Each structure stands twice: as C-alpha cells, then as structure tokens.
Amino acid sequence: MALQGTCREVLDVAIVDFSGKITLGEGSATLRKMIRERVDAGNRKILLNLGDVDYIDSSGIGELVASFTTVRSAGGELKLLNLTKRVHDLLQITRLFTIFDVQSDESVALSRFRPV
Amino acid sequence: MSTNQRLEVTLETQLESVDLAENIVMRASEAAGFPEDELYRIGMAVRESVINAYNYGNSQDKRKKIRMTVEFEPEKMIVRVLDEGKGFIPEDVPDCCAEENLLRTSGRGLLIMRAFMDEFRIQKGFTGGAEVVMAKKLPHSISGNGKH
Numbered sequence: 001m002a003l004q005g006t007c008r009e010v011l012d013v014a015i016v017d018f019s020g021k022i023t024l025g026e027g028s029a030t031l032r033k034m035i036r037e038r039v040d041a042g043n044r045k046i047l048l049n050l051g052d053v054d055y056i057d058s059s060g061i062g063e064l065v066a067s068f069t070t071v072r073s074a075g076g077e078l079k080l081l082n083l084t085k086r087v088h089d090l091l092q093i094t095r096l097f098t099i100f101d102v103q104s105d106e107s108v109a110l111s112r113f114r115p116v
Numbered sequence: 117m118s119t120n121q122r123l124e125v126t127l128e129t130q131l132e133s134v135d136l137a138e139n140i141v142m143r144a145s146e147a148a149g150f151p152e153d154e155l156y157r158i159g160m161a162v163r164e165s166v167i168n169a170y171n172y173g174n175s176q177d178k179r180k181k182i183r184m185t186v187e188f189e190p191e192k193m194i195v196r197v198l199d200e201g202k203g204f205i206p207e208d209v210p211d212c213c214a215e216e217n218l219l220r221t222s223g224r225g226l227l228i229m230r231a232f233m234d235e236f237r238i239q240k241g242f243t244g245g246a247e248v249v250m251a252k253k254l255p256h257s258i259s260g261n262g263k264h
Contacts, residue, residue, distance in 0.1 A: 023134075023163075024131065024134060024167055025131050025134075057160065057163055057164065057167065057228075058164055058167065058222070058224040058225045058228055059167065059222075061224055062220075062221035062222050062224070063221070065218075065219055065220070065221050066221045068219075069219055069221075086156065090228070093227065093228065093231050094212060094213065094224050094227060094228075095213045095218060096218065098218065099218055099219065
C-alpha cells in the first residue's frame with residue numbers, strides 16, 4: 001500500500017500517523033513532503049507513529065534520517081512511535097537506535113519532548 | 117521444484133524494476149518452500165541489490181539494463197544482480213554503522229543484503245559492472261529426482 005499519513009496535534013506535538021510502505025519512490029517522497037509541511041507550519045515537536053508501516057527499505061530509512069536532521073536543523077525534535085518488528089529490526093541492524101528516540105506508548109513518547 | 121532450475125530476467129533501469137525484481141524472486145522463493153520471514157528477507161535483499169544497480173551501477177540510465185538470475189542448486193538458492201556500470205570496491209563504501217556516518221541518508225543497502233542472506237559477495241560481472249551474488253540455504257533438501 002502506498003504511504004499515507006494523517007496529522008493530529010496533542011498539546012504542542014504534531015503526531016503523524018503513517019500507514020503503508022516507506023520505500024524508494026512514492027513512499028519516501030510522501031514522508032519527505034509531510035515532514036516539510038509540519039516544519040513549515042511551525043511544528044517543532046514531531047512524533048511519527050509507524051504502527052501501520054509494515055515495510056521500509058534503505059531509502060525509507062534514509063528518509064527517516066533526513067527527516068530527523070531536517071527537524072533538528074529547524075531547532076526541533078523528531079521521535080518515533082510503535083515500530084513494527086520488521087522496522088524495529090532494521091533500525092537495530094543499522095544502529096539507528098542511537099539516533100532515534102523510539103517509544104511504544106504514545107503518552108510516554110509525548111512526555112519525552114523537551115518543554116519549550 | 118527440480119534441481120538446478122534457473123530463471124533469468126532482464127530488467128529495465130527504472131524504478132518499477134525494483135518492485136518487479138522483488139516480487140519475482142519472492143514468488144520463486146515461495147515455490148521453493150521458504151517460510152514467510154525468509155521470503156521477506158530474501159525480497160528485501162533483492163530489492164536493495166536492484167536499488168543499487170538502478171541508482172549507482174546504472175546511474176538511472178534508461179539505456180542500461182539490470183540482469184538478474186535466480187538459480188536453484190540442491191542446497192541453496194543463488195540470486196545474482198548485475199549492472200552495466202563500472203563496478204566498485206565494497207571496501208571503499210563507508211561503514212554506515214560508524215558513528216560519523218549514522219546521519220547519512222544513504223549507504224545501508226549492502227549492510228541489509230549481508231544481514232539478510234546466508235552468503236553475499238560482489239564481483240566484477242561480464243558487463244564490467246558490479247555483480248551481487250547472494251545465496252540462501254534452501255529450507256529442505258531437494259533430491260536428485262526433482263521431488264522434495
């Protein structure tokens with residue numbers, strides 16, 4: 001399934017709920033576009049809910065890293081929520097748990113953003 | 117499936133070939149009896165090899181082709197992906213897991229292929245380009261009479 005994302009706000013955190021695949025081409029482009037939209041809208045706390053993302057390739061992982069850097073460069077924070085086992089394993093293999101703050105509970109994830 | 121079956125596919129250098137290659141190999145692997153988790157790993161490894169052939173080997177040049185073969189030996193399935201580039205030295209590829217490279221947005225494909233397949237190497241192919249050769253041990257032996 002092509003990547004789809006919907007955004008909601010909880011307190012001052014933009015939560016983007018994704019579903020589908022983050023792969024080379026359309027999926028990566030969708031992720032890139034949505035992150036850019038959030039940053040341009042002034043969001044500096046962004047939580048990506050990947051609970052319904054069942055597949056990601058190296059391009060998708062690269063796009064997650066790019067998203068992290070984009071938000072950080074704008075003075076914000078980007079965190080990840082609800083990784084499926086396959087996405088979790090890939091982030092582990094690529095040592096990206098040293099970069100990303102990943103949680104499995106939304107309220108815990110929200111509490112981990114720095115207060116403004 | 118009988119022993120020493122061989123499937124050869126010539127792919128166009130276009131984005132759609134990535135999904136196509138993955139699907140072809142996953143279908144063949146499923147017919148060979150690989151369980152779902154292994155199908156995923158095999159598919160991902162093939163995906164990454166074709167992405168590399170498309171992006172780096174063939175530099176997205178539509179005039180070039182990507183050649184893929186899937187071969188079944190008695191004990192293993194071998195997948196080869198060959199581009200028409202100039203080849204490369206794997207040791208020259210930055211270690212994507214090194215601290216200083218973690219924020220790179222590319223360069224993780226080789227790591228994934230190595231992690232997901234039982235055997236992996238890169239050699240110079242007959243086109244002069246890079247040929248990825250990967251293998252996965254079959255889930256059960258195939259007898260010489262072609263039955264399993």
